[in-house]
Structure formats: structure tokens, C-alpha cells
Amino acid sequence: MTEVEEVKARLDIVDVIGQYVQLQRAGRSFKALCPFHSERTPSFIVSPERQSWHCFGACGTGGDVIAFVMRKEGLEFPEALQMLAQRAGVPLRERQRSQDEDRQRERLRAAQEAAAQWYRQMLLRSEAARGAREYLERRGVDAAAAEAFHLGYSPSAWEATRQHLHELGFSDAELLAAGLLVEGESGLHDRFRGRLMFPIRDLRGRVIGFGARALDDSPSTGSGQALPKYLNTPQTAIFDKGGTLYGLDRAAEVIRQGGSAVIVEGYMDVIAAHQHGFANVVATMGTSLTERQVRLLKRYTQSIVLALDADAAGNEAALRSYEVAQEALSQAEDQEETSPVVTFWRGLIRCQEVASVDLRVALLPEGRDPDEVIRADPAGWRQIVDSARPVLDQRFQVVEARHDLSSPRGRAGAVEELLPLLGALINPVVRQHYLRQLSRLALIGERELAGMLASARTRRQTSPVQATAATPAAPAKGQAREEFLLALLLQYPHLRPEGAELPEELLWASENRQVLAAWKQMEGIEAVKEALPEELTPHLERLLNRRLPSFSPKEAREALADCRRRLERRQLEAEKQALAALLAAREEDLGPSALAEAAVSAATADERTREVVSLDIRDMEMGRKLHRRGNDGDGGEAAGMSSDG
Numbered sequence: 267m268t269e270v271e272e273v274k275a276r277l278d279i280v281d282v283i284g285q286y287v288q289l290q291r292a293g294r295s296f297k298a299l300c301p302f303h304s305e306r307t308p309s310f311i312v313s314p315e316r317q318s319w320h321c322f323g324a325c326g327t328g329g330d331v332i333a334f335v336m337r338k339e340g341l342e343f344p345e346a347l348q349m350l351a352q353r354a355g356v357p358l359r360e361r362q363r364s365q366d367e368d369r370q371r372e373r374l375r376a377a378q379e380a381a382a383q384w385y386r387q388m389l390l391r392s393e394a395a396r397g398a399r400e401y402l403e404r405r406g407v408d409a410a411a412a413e414a415f416h417l418g419y420s421p422s423a424w425e426a427t428r429q430h431l432h433e434l435g436f437s438d439a440e441l442l443a444a445g446l447l448v449e450g451e452s453g454l455h456d457r458f459r460g461r462l463m464f465p466i467r468d469l470r471g472r473v474i475g476f477g478a479r480a481l482d483d484s485p486s487t488g489s490g491q492a493l494p495k496y497l498n499t500p501q502t503a504i505f506d507k508g509g510t511l512y513g514l515d516r517a518a519e520v521i522r523q524g525g526s527a528v529i530v531e532g533y534m535d536v537i538a539a540h541q542h543g544f545a546n547v548v549a550t551m552g553t554s555l556t557e558r559q560v561r562l563l564k565r566y567t568q569s570i571v572l573a574l575d576a577d578a579a580g581n582e583a584a585l586r587s588y589e590v591a592q593e594a595l596s597q598a599e600d601q602e603e604t605s606p607v608v609t610f611w612r613g614l615i616r617c618q619e620v621a622s623v624d625l626r627v628a629l630l631p632e633g634r635d636p637d638e639v640i641r642a643d644p645a646g647w648r649q650i651v652d653s654a655r656p657v658l659d660q661r662f663q664v665v666e667a668r669h670d671l672s673s674p675r676g677r678a679g680a681v682e683e684l685l686p687l688l689g690a691l692i693n694p695v696v697r698q699h700y701l702r703q704l705s706r707l708a709l710i711g712e713r714e715l716a717g718m719l720a721s722a723r724t725r726r727q728t729s730p731v732q733a734t735a736a737t738p739a740a741p742a743k744g745q746a747r748e749e750f751l752l753a754l755l756l757q758y759p760h761l762r763p764e765g766a767e768l769p770e771e772l773l774w775a776s777e778n779r780q781v782l783a784a785w786k787q788m789e790g791i792e793a794v795k796e797a798l799p800e801e802l803t804p805h806l807e808r809l810l811n812r813r814l815p816s817f818s819p820k821e822a823r824e825a826l827a828d829c830r831r832r833l834e835r836r837q838l839e840a841e842k843q844a845l846a847a848l849l850a851a852r853e854e855d856l857g858p859s860a861l862a863e864a865a866v867s868a869a870t871a872d873e874r875t876r877e878v879v880s881l882d883i884r885d886m887e888m889g890r891k892l893h894r895r896g897n898d899g900d901g902g903e904a905a906g907m908s909s910d911g
């Protein structure tokens with residue numbers, strides 16, 4: 267048993283979650299108001315048998331006890347594990363790799379913090395910062411907002427910051443590693459000079475890097491070249507731009523409570539939003555939206571709005587500033603030749619699908635920043651955000667407007683732009699929906715479109731499958747299947763395209779989710795190991811050592827598809843069970859006569875009654891869904907079922 271398993275085995279999920287939310291018995295499970303979204307009737311279920319929780323309301327997610335604590339406390343896996351280990355009385359092995367590195371990181375953070383203080387003082391007091399202060403005033407940033415975001419000014423000298431930090435005991439090596447210095451032709455000098463400074467913080471509010479904006483009167487280089495308007499701290503041991511969102515340290519709680527997050531592009535946009543009471547806004551710091559950033563947000567909400575310039579949304583040239591969520595694309599797609607616009611949108615869809623979040627796009631009036639919109643008309647901003655639409659709907663609208671759909675050439679153009687996007691969809695029901703939409707628009711049969719799509723993505727195998735090796739019973743069965751799936755991915759590298767599409771939520775054990783997430787981000791066993799918290803090394807090793815039958819590439823692919831199907835089925839079954847429990851509890855509350863009445867006149871029934879009826883309907887639908895899945899090729903398990911379609 268690994269440490270992680272031991273911690274989980276010693277804790278009862280009902281106790282742990284019971285500390286955060288008030289649980290009520292519902293059949294063999296417990297129900298509660300979901301702590302992750304606001305609701306008036308419970309859709310949050312904890313199952314003591316499976317030691318798992320599930321919200322089948324707005325969140326539509328679940329997991330084990332560690333996943334709960336990570337989400338509830340906003341912690342990373344190791345921190346959540348640490349917390350639960352303490353509670354369970356399981357001593358965790360000393361983390362070895364850390365000691366030295368931790369000390370180094372600590373020094374880098376201290377240097378960043380000291381620099382932030384220094385820049386702040388400069389902005390407040392230095393004569394040279396007059397331009398910066400005037401700029402903030404012009405842009406309507408008030409003193410409270412400047413203080414809250416700890417804005418600063420970097421002196422426009424080559425060594426002022428370096429010298430100041432030397433006096434505080436930091437070495438050149440440390441300052442270089444922190445990205446505060448840069449190696450020039452004539453040696454080391456300050457990276458940020460004569461700029462407005464935006465400290466970037468991690469989730470715990472610690473400064474990990476800076477964004478820096480040139481001021482209009484900032485010095486240009488000798489050669490008269492224009493300096494970049496924005497400079498950022500480069501990637502360092504503590505600063506990972508693609509895994510950080512500006513403002514999230516201040517926005518996280520608001521996002522969790524309000525249930526949605528808005529992503530903008532720039533520092534000033536975030537500051538303006540917060541200053542005007544829209545504290546759920548964060549920024550990607552200039553360019554790309556990455557899958558990691560989406561995952562980061564997902565800890566707080568499922569519902570994410572990306573605010574895009576209307577111009578950028580449709581226009582290739584304007585899009586160039588959005589570096590596209592490359593990380594989210596699989597290799598195969600990287601190699602395909604498509605326009606940047608298509609790549610960008612496909613990247614967004616892929617982000618949404620892989621992280622399974624509800625990603626919407628809000629269009630800003632052409633050529634205007636969120637910053638400008640918010641200051642000019644806060645109510646207008648709210649309206650823009652509220653009118654956000656699902657990524658693909660937005661895309662359809664733009665493409666429809668741009669092509670002359672009365673001509674065959676125009677329709678072909680629309681298909682060319684939209685079809686690749688449908689290929690990025692994972693959920694077959696959703697894909698079918700958009701295929702239908704495209705079919706109507708392009709006057710091509712759905713089947714033909716599906717064929718075109720399939721030939722564009724031949725790498726993805728969806729062939730039906732024979733059952734894989736039998737696995738042991740009950741709760742352990744699911745866990746074993748999760749591990750089997752991971753072992754497949756780790757041991758058969760050619761499964762990457764299929765594996766990249768697996769939603770992590772499919773796995774219930776946090777340790778397995780972590781491994782899947784690391785595997786998606788990194789190629790090669792060593793890199794995966796690096797990316798995982800050290801506590802998970804034993805778990806990873808077990809997966810690597812797990813003996814698998816020697817599959818041919820095709821068999822491995824089929825085994826993976828089969829595994830996935832079974833895990834999806836498990837998900838549906840759990841949901842069905844939870845629904846049934848909730849329904850039973852609710853019906854009991856209400857009594858049979860109210861239900862009968864509701865059946866006769868649903869329109870006049872009170873809200874609670876209507877809810878039971880709707881639960882009833884969902885329950886039936888779920889049953890049908892399960893039944894259908896049972897019939898499509900789930901091997902032996904379905905053999906006994908009738909097929910009345």
C-alpha cells in the first residue's frame with residue numbers, strides 16, 4: 267500500500283466532507299448543498315461505499331477525498347495529501363528532492379518580494395516615477411487599486427535595482443535566476459528599467475514574477491529601436507507563465523462563490539475590473555491561454571468566459587497577438603497545416619474538452635480593451651460577459667457571417683473553417699449536434715460530413731472492442747481499471763493521441779488523476795516523473811511495473827477504448843445511483859399525493875414538486891442512456907440485455 271492509499275484507507279470521506287458541509291442521509295449515501303456552486307436543493311452526493319463524492323448539478327464532477335480537499339481548500343495535490351495525512355496520523359516520508367531546491371525557491375521568492383517593495387516605493391516617492399503616476403491617473407487607476415495590486419516603478423537606470431538588492435544580501439546568481447537581472451553585452455544589468463511594474467503572484471499571494479509596461483517617455487535603445495511595450499519575467503524556477511493567471515490570488519474566492527471566471531488579456535484590464543467590482547476577472551498576461559491555466563481555474567469554477575476583441579475573433583492578423591493554446595493541441599494536429607485562426611479556435615475547444623469545463627467566448631466591441639469598456643460603462647461590461655456564448659456557437663456565427671452561403675464556394679469555405687473544429691470535440695453527442703448544424707449550413711449530408719471528419723482524423727480509432735482481462739470485484743475494480751488504463755498509456759507511447767483526449771474526471775482516484783495530468787503534459791517517463799509530486803513516485807512505479815499482456819498497437823488501442831468506455835459507464839452508473847437516492851429522499855418528503863397531482867398539472871405544481879418530477883425524468887433518461895450504452899458493444903456485460911432501442 268502506498269502512502270496515498272494508506273491515508274485514504276484511514277479516513278472516512280463522510281467525516282472529512284462532513285466538516286465542511288452539512289450532510290444528510292439519502293439512502294446509502296449522503297446528500298448536501300454543493301459547496302462548489304450555489305444551489306437551493308442538494309445535488310451533491312457522498313458515497314461511503316465508494317468513498318467518493320459527486321456533484322451532478324452545475325459542477326458535474328466528483329472524485330475522492332483528496333480531490334475534495336484540493337478543490338475546497340484550493341490546494342495542490344501534495345498540500346492536500348499533507349493535510350489529510352496529518353489528520354489520518356500517517357507520517358509521510360521526508361521529501362528529499364525538495365530541501366535544497368526549496369531553499370533556492372525561497373530565496374527567489376524573497377528576491378521578488380524585495381524587488382516588489384522597492385518598485386512600489388519608487389512609484390510612490392521617486393521623482394522619476396512622475397510619468398508612471400500620471401499614466402495611472404490618466405488610465406483611471408485609483409490609489410486603492412494601485413495599492414491592492416502593489417503597482418510599482420522600476421528606475422530607468424542600469425543597475426539601481428541590482429545595487430539595492432545587493433545591499434539586502436542577494437547575490438547576482440540569485441537575481442539572475444529570479445529573472446530580475448539580464449546578461450547584456452557589457453555584463454549583468456537590470457531587466458526592468460523605467461517601467462510600470464505589475465507584480466505577479468501565485469495562489470498564495472507570493473510574488474513570483476513581474477509584468478512591466480513601457481511608459482511613453484521611457485528611454486529607447488541607442489539604435490533608436492522601439493522597446494517592447496510589455497516585458498515579463500522569463501520562465502524561472504518559481505515563475506511558470508503558462509501555469510499562472512494574473513489576479514487569481516485576489517479573484518479565486520470570488521470566482522468560487524460567484525461560480526464563474528472571466529479571462530482577459532492584460533494587467534490593466536484586471537485592475538480596472540477589480541476596481542469596478544468585477545473581482546472574478548483574471549488575465550493570461552498578454553498572450554496564450556493554456557490548458558494549464560484552464561485547469562487552474564477549474565479548481566474554482568466550471569464556467570469560464572474568455573473576453574475577446576471582436577476583431578481578433580474573426581481576423582487573422584489581429585489574432586496574431588493570441589499565441590494560441592498550443593499546449594492543448596496534440597502532436598498530430600500540430601503537424602497539420604491550417605490557418606492560425608483555425609488553430610486558435612481548435613486550441614480553445616481542445617482546452618475546453620480536455621479540461622471538461624464550460625468555456626464561453628464574449629466579444630468586446632471592436633478595437634476596445636476590457637479596460638476601456640469597464641471604465642466607460644460597467645453595466646455594459648456585465649452585459650457583454652452575460653452574453654458570452656459557447657466557443658463553437660460563437661465561431662459558427664462569425665464564419666456564417668463571413669462566407670456567402672448562397673454560393674458553393676462560400677459554403678466550402680465555411681466547411682473548411684468549421685469542420686476541423688468539430689474534430690476537436692470529444693463528446694459524440696455534442697459533435698453530432700454541431701455536425702447537424704454544419705450540415706444545414708453547408709447543404710451537405712451529416713453522414714458525408716462525418717465521413718470527411720473521420721478521414722481527417724484517421725488516427726483516432728473508435729472501433730468496437732472485445733473485453734480485456736477480467737478484473738477483481740467492486741470498488742477495487744474501478745481503481746484497478748484506472749490503473750490499467752494508466753499503465754497502458756505509460757507503456758504504449760503510441761496511445762498518445764487517444765490518451766490526450768481522456769478527461770481526468772474519468773478517473774476517481776486523485777493519484778491517478780495526477781498521473782494522467784502529468785502524462786498529458788509531458789512526453790517520456792522521466793519527464794512525467796519530474797512533473798509529478800514526489801509523493802506519487804511509488805504509485806507511478808507501480809504503474810510502470812504493472813505487467814500487461816503484450817498487445818499489438820491495434821490491440822492496445824482497443825484495450826484503451828474499452829477501458830474508457832467502462833469507466834464512462836461507471837460514471838453514469840454512479841450518477842444514476844445518486845439520482846435515485848436523491849429522488850427517493852425527495853419523494854418521501856413530499857408524499858405521493860403531491861406527486862400524482864403534479865403529474866396531472868405540472869404547470870401549477872409548486873417548485874419542489876416540479877423538481878421531483880424533473881428528477882424523475884432525469885432518472886428515466888439516465889436509465890435509458892445506460893441501457894443504450896450497455897447495448898453498444900460493451901462486450902459481455904451487455905450480452906444479457908434486450909435491445910428494444
Ligand SMILES: [Zn+2]
Pocket residue numbers: 300301302303310321322323324325326
Ligand atoms: Zn456543484
